[in-house]
Amino acid sequence: MRIVVAILLILPVTFSFAQLPYSPISKSISPQPGVPSDPNGQLRMGATANDILRQTNQNNIYYGTSNDPANNQRVVQAMIKEKMAKDPAYSSGSQNSFQINKQQELFNLLKEIAGQDMNRAPGTVITPENYSSDEFGLKTKSYTDALQVLKDMLSDKRKLSVSDAYFIMENAYGDAYLTQKEFKGIIKESADFIREWILQRNLNIKDNTVINYGVQQFMGERLNITTSKQRTDGKQSLETITHLPFKYDFNDYTGDKDYRNFSLTKCLATGTGQCNSLPAVYLSLIEALGGKAYLAIAPQHSLIKYPDKQGRMRNYEPTSHWDITNEWYLDNMFISAQAVRNGIYLNPIGGKQMIADIILQLSFGYFRKFGAADEKFIVDCINTAKPYFPKNNNLTLYFTYSNLYSYELAQVMRKNGINKLSNINQSSEAQRLYNKWLENEKIISQLGYQDQSKDMYEEMMKYHEFRNNIQQEYNFNSKEKRNLFIK
Template sequence: MRKYIHIAIIALVLISTKTHAQDFLYDEAYKSIDAMLKGEKPYSFKNAVFEVENAYKQGLLDTTYYSLAIKTIAHLTKSVMQSRTLKDYDYSDRKEVEKYAALYTVMKDSITINFKDGQSKWTAFTYDFNDIWGDDDWSNMFVSKLLDTHKGNCHSLPYLYKILAEEIGAEAHLALAPNHVYIKHRNQKDGWYNTELTSGYFPIDAWIMASGYVHLDGIRNGLYMKALNNKESLALLLVDLAQGFDKRFPENDGSFTLRCVDKALEYYPNYINALLLRLETKKKQLQEYAKSKDKEINEIMDDQDGKVAWIDLNHQVRNIHELGYRQMPKEMYLDWLVTLKEEQEKYTNKKITTFNKQN
């Protein structure tokens, strides 16, 4: 009997140690991103992305391998820049625009690579219609998965693009639409323009508005279509970190999630996914509180703490709506993406498409 007790104790210790190690990875990823935000550590979107993914992977992500993969693709991008010229672009920022064009080519085109003893074919990164929300496997949202398979989604594709841009010394801004992330660039000829990596087109803003879920208040308040700076991009990663934590530890008390969300909102106050995750987490906490009182969530108004939490919850809902958020049903998302391909003439920025086609 004593033998079995000892075995049980050892098992509990091992489980506890493993859980603590996983918590540690999330805490370390949070601290690293926080240090970047504060300027206490050099900014690196790539490093931050891989730290977030490694936390979910329980420390098993081979960051050295994936960093080398990034360097290899960056080298290919520079080779494309050297071997091709832009079409009809004669402005002082030509060198910068060449970087954008080369990045787009590497991300969305197949390329024949010549060697002394033969040729190799570079395969473009494409959209993966399988598990686009990461519901079955959260790692389907990861850049590392994209690098392994050359298939990704509107989360991993723009993240990789931004990583590669920074690797070759180019500037790329993440931007948000409902349930979606894309890239914004700026050049002297055309000003701001959009790069859509799921389809490989350059949509005008009207396409984003055509989703039907972009309220003008949402644009004015920076929920959507804003060119995010680097700190705001790191805020996105803090929410990714929190979502991964919730996936890994579904029974958590919400404290780590709120820690990430609050820090994200400190640097991107109207980041809609952070606001929604905070609302969802606070609601779960209130449900647990009501459960501890043997009540339903709508029966706690006679409890002072519960009443305060309920009022705060409703205030958050009202604030999110006033900012311009309108929920886009998941089933409508793919329909909206397809419209860009089906209605190219209507929604594609033809000038940008032309000069990104290289000779």
């Protein structure tokens, strides 16, 4: 978790690689200890737009006077802008004024890396000398094969498909909720349903705004279509097919207990997801219907962008079934002016950039199971994805670099018996890696990335924990397979 460490108690920067408790990571909340970043390169994913609004304004006595989220937004708008105007970290043209203790940040990273082998999935711990063995090659084959398929999409050797790319990436990790046949079957059945729903309302199936509207209604509302069915006596009868809306899964939405909770296949199989998997479902359905839509990133969050009839880019929240303006995100998610200028947030990602982003997600699953190993796979993912972000403003890449440099530094420190950051200068290689890490962190800061305060983050967790209790109270198991189609 990237946090403003100035608000934490500063611990002595010394530790043992042998026995070490887990502590939060900077930059992101890992799916489990030892994983440097979630699939979007942000800290814990999953909050809905309304959740962020709610916890941001928890102390405002006027918030919540209306059940209309848009009206709630207007009520608190002036207060939020006033707070941001007084905060130099978010004022126009400023640099991040928080004095981050970089040694403490790195200390937290190294502690997590030191605990990787103890916490990684059983049976996957490999010693360094075995990384080139046939045994390790067999264990990691699903990942090397998946990366090659994604590379083929980028080089036009294979048809580019966002839904296929998601499945390939998730299937590499193993134990997917759906087989490829099941996955493709649900996508087709869903797309056929949406297409028929649009046609039965005499809407233009070739209009991109209509296609996006259809997908939005499909994901957020209970919909019905009427079809003709042949009876056993040979006569035709009408049949009503109902599709239930997707639900937000508050139970382990960060993937701490089960990494698959991030996945598109889990969302399709159970009808429940969060802000990583629900947008993935949306993009897959748009692709199946021949429409256009894009992924976009906000702090702790991902969302959908799509062009309307006038060519304007609109935003849609699959997590809360909202159509929200950029101004809402700027005001309520505290995106700095610097971050806007550099385009690290709210920029549409599609086409080959989307495949490149999925390649980075592929590396996260690899890291969860095998760590960085000999680093070749992680570096290959970075080098493959990087050219598709020519503005050098993809935060995920820089977060991955920082975690990789930290991993390398941890190995050098272990090799040289260094257990204090203050003794890094005892090894020229350790000092070199530390400097590389600092340089990369400087780039992240210059792009306008802001660490989220610990208090704000903890309040959001308390709120989600409350919502999770509601799910349990109603005996709602968000991890079980269920068919959202009722015939």
